Amino acid sequence: MIELLxxxxxxxASGTAITFIMVLLLYFGKSFGFSSNLRxxxxxxxxxxxxxxxxxxxxxxxxNLLFMAGAVxxxxxxxxxxxxxxxLQLAPSTIxxxxxxxxxxxxxxxxxxxxxxxxxxxxxxxVTLLGGGLMIGFGSRYAGGCTSGHAISGLSNLQLPSxxxxxxxxxxxxMMTHVFFPLIF
Amino acid sequence: xxxxxxxxxxxxxxxIMVKSEAASWYRIQxxxxxxxxxxxxxxxxxxxxxxxxxxxxKKLEINDFYGHPIVFPHKEKSWPKYILGGLIFGLGWALAxxxxxxxxxxxxxxxxxxxxxxxxxxxxxxxxxxxxxxxPH
Numbered sequence: 638m639i640e641l642l643x644x645x646x647x648x649x650a651s652g653t654a655i656t657f658i659m660v661l662l663l664y665f666g667k668s669f670g671f672s673s674n675l676r677x678x679x680x681x682x683x684x685x686x687x688x689x690x691x692x693x694x695x696x697x698x699x700x701n702l703l704f705m706a707g708a709v710x711x712x713x714x715x716x717x718x719x720x721x722x723x724x725l726q727l728a729p730s731t732i733x734x735x736x737x738x739x740x741x742x743x744x745x746x747x748x749x750x751x752x753x754x755x756x757x758x759x760x761x762x763x764v765t766l767l768g769g770g771l772m773i774g775f776g777s778r779y780a781g782g783c784t785s786g787h788a789i790s791g792l793s794n795l796q797l798p799s800x801x802x803x804x805x806x807x808x809x810x811x812m813m814t815h816v817f818f819p820l821i822f
Numbered sequence: 823x824x825x826x827x828x829x830x831x832x833x834x835x836x837x838i839m840v841k842s843e844a845a846s847w848y849r850i851q852x853x854x855x856x857x858x859x860x861x862x863x864x865x866x867x868x869x870x871x872x873x874x875x876x877x878x879x880k881k882l883e884i885n886d887f888y889g890h891p892i893v894f895p896h897k898e899k900s901w902p903k904y905i906l907g908g909l910i911f912g913l914g915w916a917l918a919x920x921x922x923x924x925x926x927x928x929x930x931x932x933x934x935x936x937x938x939x940x941x942x943x944x945x946x947x948x949x950x951x952x953x954x955x956x957x958p959h
Contacts, residue, residue: 642841645841645843646841646842648842648859648860648861648863648864648867649863649867650842651838651841651842651843651844651863651864651867652842652863652864652865652866652867652868652870652871653867653868653871654834654838654842655838655842655844655864655867655868656867656868656871656872656875657834658831658834658835658838659868659872659875660872660875660879661831661834662831663876663879663886663892664886664887664892665827665828665831665886665887666886666887666888666890666892667828668894668895671921671922671923672921672922672947674922675922675943675944675946675947676947676951678944678947679944679947679948679951682944684948684951688951688952690950690951690952690954691948691951699825700825700828701828703825703828703829703832704828704829704831704832704835705832705926706829706832707828707829707830707831707832707833707834707835707836708832708833708835708836708839708923708926708927708930709832709836709926709927709929709930710829710832710833710836710930711832711833711834711835711836711837711838711839711840711927711930712836712839712840712845712926712927712928712929712930712931712932713836713930713931713932714833714836714837714930715836715837715840715841715927715931716840716930716931716932719837719840719841725843725846725848725849727848727849727852727858728852728857728858730855730857731848731851731852731855731857731858734851734855734857735848735851742848746840746843746845746846746847746848746928746931746933747846747847747848747919747920747928747933748847748848751847751919752847752933752935752936753935754934754935757935757938763938764917765917765918766918766935766938766939766942767938767939767941767942767945768914768917768942769914769915769917769918769919769939769942770914770918770925770938770939770940770941770942770943770945770946771914771942771943771945771946771949772910772911772913772914772917772946773911773914773915773918773920773921773922773925773939773942773943773946774914774922774942774943774944774945774946774947774948774949774950775907775910775911775914775946775947775949775950776907776908776909776910776911776912776913776914776946777907777911777921777922777943777947778907778946778947778950778951779903779906779907779910779911779950779957780903780904780906780907780908780910780911781897781898781903781904781907782897783911783921783922783923784915784921784922784923785921785922785923787904787908788865788869789865789868789869789872790872791897792869792872792873793868793869793872793873793875793876794872794873794876794894795873796896796897797897797899798897798898798899798900798901798904799897799904801901801904801905801908802904802905802907802908802911803908804905804908805904805905805906805907805908805909805911805912806908806909806911806912806915807854807912808908808909808912809908809909809910809911809912809913809914809915809916810850810853810854810912810913810915810916811854811912811916812909812912812913813854813912813913813914813915813916813917814851814854814855814916815854817913817917818916818917821917
């Protein structure tokens, strides 16, 4: 069983597993949406004292913070127990494109040329990591949800606003990848 | 101990994000370059099955764990906030290569520099909170 789980999962198994998480949270009386935690963390840091948007009872989101803590631990367990011996099966064309941009493929989950402290504190690194994160945080709250809340929960519930948001996610992603990326990297 | 089930759900979510490779910076790039079906297959399967599941929950009036009817939050009817917010999110998603869940999953997996992406995301959320009233919704 562990050997089976260790292999990279095919897309249909992965998609089914994500639906399972969404249904599980519905069964627990909650709604799958991860980015709400970012707002709750701001509230916990004291942002509610000065700004109305953060002034809410964070205990209503306690379940989601626990889910978040579980997610960190799940990441740890995957690395400790379920790591595959194979390299990531990335498309050869993507490997070639990224090589041209100076991001070599190292076979891991994320490029070590980007996710290291030396790069992180370089100007390019701060734009990529801090700047990227900033847009993710601002955008997900502005749109009222991220990939889990809109693309998975919202589209599954046939919500038109979620379709607008997902169109926005993709338009932004394509713009970054094809227009801004070559300027940054 | 009511919270334990959410920790367990979170652990499962973390494992799924890693093993599906949805938490991979490389896979996000591959998706936005249309060079593999992988991510589209994952999202497509999740939404397709999710739609069937939600349809059945509504049709069969299934109750939750506590015996309460399962309610679905309706998204506010509007479009500027979804399109503009979505666009900004997408720019960040392709750049940092992680959406909010996978940022935290990767931190546990062994990418400590993800903390910078998380700090950026908290700062972005804070900036939205203080500029909210000036933005078109």
